[in-house]
Amino acid sequence: MEHRFIHSGETYKVTIEPKENSHEVTIDDKQPLQVEVVSAFTNSLSLLINGKIKTVYLAEDKQKKYLSIDGNYFELELEKGRTAKRGRVGLKEGNVVCSPMPGSVVKIFVSEGNEVKEGQVLTIVEAMKMENELKSPIKGKVKKVNFSEGEQVDALQPIVELEAL
Amino acid sequence: MEHRFIHSGETYKVTIEPKENSHEVTIDDKQPLQVEVVSAFTNSLSLLINGKIKTVYLAEDKQKKYLSIDGNYFELELEKGRTAKRGRVGLKEGNVVCSPMPGSVVKIFVSEGNEVKEGQVLTIVEAMKMENELKSPIKGKVKKVNFSEGEQVDALQPIVELEAL
Amino acid sequence: MGEGTKMIKKVLIANRGEIAVRVIRTCKELDIKTVAVYSTIDKESLHTQIADESVCIGNPPAVESYLNMDLLIETAKKTGVDAIHPGYGFLAENSQFAKKCESAGIIFVGPNSKALALVGDKVECRKTMQKHNIPLIPGMQSIGGNIKEFKEMAKKVGYPVLIKAALGGGGKGMRIVKNEKELERAVAAGRREAKSAFGNESVYLEKYIEKPRHIEFQVLADNFGNVIHIFERECSIQRRYQKIIEETPSTALNDKLRKKMGETAKKIIKTTGYTNAGTVEFLLDKNKNFYFLEVNARIQVEHPITELVTGVDLVKQQFLIASGEKLTLKQEDIFQRGHSIEARIYAEDTESDFLPCPGKIHLLKEPQGPGIRVDSGIYSGWEVPTHYDPILSKLIVWGENREVAIKRIEQALKNYIILGIKTPIPFLIDIVRHPQFVKGETYTNFISQNMEDWKPNRELLDTALIAGAIHLQTRLPSVGQGMPQRVISQEVAKSSSPWLELGDWSNT
């Protein structure tokens, strides 16, 4: 069975073949790994992977699985959730500036048609008592400004849309 | 809606009437109480009962609900579970001696037909590295002995059955 | 209890989160009844659940709830409390609020309003210090006016310079400015942040000292002129001008310097007529010169490390002093034993420039064991609101020496499981393992110097992907309701040979 997860914008394909005493797991095109489930609780799994045991804590909601392994933290998005997350993808692709968290728009420095430099501060969002400057990821032109100063903004809502120059 | 719980062998009837902003709860024939659910998580409830807030931690399995409130611990059996628990009821009614926990029968001092005094030690069960003497709750006659020395016994399995004299 | 004093019987805690929980815990030990207050979004917060009473005081924005002085005083009167404990942040250092409490006959568990006004106004405070020959960093003697004034002073002391809010602390409103081009925007941003955080937009400018250590001294002063210090804390590890790791003792002090700084701290406190618990902050430069920075007129976030090393309960002392008790602790009774380190757990995304990152905590599992303390304001299932400071909890360890404390906090951080929101835990682990940290080479530029290009270790991503896929595939049937469930598949049960050897788990 094949599963697809998105981690930090990258998609990974994980294939599981049940074997007699274990699972054979293949990630993308790498070497298959032998995985035995030592124990499985709702929020933790002990896995024996190629002879090494790992305890993984995990939880999930509709979009994501959240995992902690030996001090490392991972958020894995199920691929089907991808379309709902256009905003973030847009941010990554460099043509939209989104608020990374819910907050309120304190300041907007640009308006439609302005040309902006890479790294130029476009807007300031306040969340959890901190001001956060959102900068332009590209050299470009402001296509659209979706918020005014003082308005509330949700996570990943595009505030400023840009066009590359 | 009416619910029935067994606690320490006693049955309690709890009736809930939903009101506009709260629930009206009646226990047995006592005065109804106004109860508001302040918050409800899977394993905890905050209740406002007649103006006082209580945080209750709870979990459940098929037989019981387990609750902790301010250092107090309660196990509530759902009434439907009652028949499955004959053994415990028998123990309570004084005609059966059950092991209160899983363990192994170390010693049996009586056999069928023996007359026993109240408080007489009938059998010794070892569990978790401790020997536990099980005494006769009544003056009576041994009707049946279900185990031999060295055998494993589960919780609430009758070891010795008695007849009152 | 001294004779004639009346111990506080009931207190309103004008705060939320871990510090409200911390204060309530001590109240329970002192038989002081507690009233929690909460904004509508905090109805299910931990502090509202553990107080004896909880009262809703308004809408989520702090100005409509936790900063609403009149409503707080009114609530205090309605609930019949003797005292208000302000925690840290919010109104903790607001002398106007302290005054309102005093006028209403309610004990403000903190400094008297006069001293608070003095030390809270950093510019006024500097003037007083200068008068008493306390060493200061060169800079403005008063609140900056127009931008020209800022530019001139910056030129005089030389770039880089620092813009700081006259009121408040915690790095809010603070901006480091490298050249004149950046100055104007930094002053404006500092003013906005200061306004929003403290209700006052005054900022000023001073010389920015590079590679300094942040050393602060905890002090206690009663209402009878008795002042003691309870040794130092080093808080050099900061990001966004906010402390993230603190420790005591500092590796930079020897007994002589420790004594000198402690005595200076006491002098500063006496000079200002300060009462109750407070902290005197210094910068220590490479040549072991120290400069007075400011007095933090509140219980500090990092107070637990002092408690673990000296055995003094600082919140308890706050209540005793506020009740009118004389200090029974003498300077000579206070000594340091072992070493303590605190790591702050924020809801923030280390990779995205430490941006606050609220959300729902799907799972919380806090570390346990010898030498570990967790001061926490969160629980599994709780949703971290966006409106307030993103601090979630603090992990504090004690060890017989620094080496042990470092090992201990590393292990404890690895066992601190928070799922659903991003926290700096992986980053904190890498800090305490960093050779420069282990060596005690800790300066306020530690993060930019050593952690600038930090990326989370992705070695275990494959393990995460495997676990995610297996979790999807072996989705357990729901027995009971949301309880932990154990299912060992048939194959697994069969496969467990008695000589199964399990490999390295914790050392990758």
Add this chain to the structure above:
Amino acid sequence: MGEGTKMIKKVLIANRGEIAVRVIRTCKELDIKTVAVYSTIDKESLHTQIADESVCIGNPPAVESYLNMDLLIETAKKTGVDAIHPGYGFLAENSQFAKKCESAGIIFVGPNSKALALVGDKVECRKTMQKHNIPLIPGMQSIGGNIKEFKEMAKKVGYPVLIKAALGGGGKGMRIVKNEKELERAVAAGRREAKSAFGNESVYLEKYIEKPRHIEFQVLADNFGNVIHIFERECSIQRRYQKIIEETPSTALNDKLRKKMGETAKKIIKTTGYTNAGTVEFLLDKNKNFYFLEVNARIQVEHPITELVTGVDLVKQQFLIASGEKLTLKQEDIFQRGHSIEARIYAEDTESDFLPCPGKIHLLKEPQGPGIRVDSGIYSGWEVPTHYDPILSKLIVWGENREVAIKRIEQALKNYIILGIKTPIPFLIDIVRHPQFVKGETYTNFISQNMEDWKPNRELLDTALIAGAIHLQTRLPSVGQGMPQRVISQEVAKSSSPWLELGDWSNT
């Protein structure tokens, strides 16, 4: 590290539960690799999950796994460890096992086998003590033979008398006998328990001293003849002859008596050639006479209270001594600060005569905060097996004085949530609140004297019934998989008036 000594690099922990977890934690701080062993039923136990390696060593009965000496030695060799740490119980005080380790070239992290054999044989040990004028309780000078011998000695010292196992401790095999009628059955039962617990059925008889306090001294002895004590622990609160609450310092000692007992403890240790960590147990009578009871040749369950008050990590010291280090701690460096109390959390039913009560832990929520330490071997979802000692975890608190420590442990116990199995938590709360306990009137008969008719408080039964019914009625839809869920019903959301006043919560 001294020069020339070779620190242990890898250790097998021949134990399970909280003590295995405790030992592994210190190993991680000392960079010692760990091998956990487990019986098949312990495959999912906490200790197997946190060790670097875990090896299954057999079936659930301890004789087939945790007591299987040869298999343990074999496993130690296969996994390439330098040392075995035995924890407490199981093989911890088995001199034969210590000898087997020595023969196999594996360091036994405990006393040398010769001293272990001596102190482990209580009868032999008494003889040695008598020779050195250590005060002893009147009784048999050797293992009792036939019942006549027991009857004669009982008559001689006078009833009540005590039947005790020659090997082992923890009250196993111990029986108090009030009159001759009960004697024979008590001896037989004691022998059976001794056999099953320690593999040796030898028992003996001594005078039972009524209303004594149990005072023990922690000692450390290196391989070079250096011996220090690390002060006392009072463990008078016992049920079924097993300690359930321990504290230090003892309210019964003043400095003079403390010094005298400490020096006697050191003398006892020197006399026996004992090495590593150990505990000298005394009974203290009403007139402050003390009698030597026995040497506990292991790390004790209650060791954490000593750690919290003296700052010494006893498990670390065990490893240092076992590695051949000289003690660097000097007697004059060790001092007590504040007060510590431990409460043991067992899987047991207080109402049913403290019967062990295994089962599944449906929910675990351990207390947190200032002065609180939890040494735990359990987790949510884990099933407590029936085969072993029913100890689950230990709650240990530190406070600046006894009053604070008592308040703190009461609060912490109230916040210790274990659902699914019965524990003595409600009982422990009532002990620490008991006026006699608060006064320090703690004798080994405390439970029978003060708690004999104890019944759990049922005041909150109505609240439990309401919560149970509401939980049934508002059964939440399963979103996600077993994660904590929050549902606030429409009505509730509407009803939350801003001035909602919540009543007393924690003080009923």
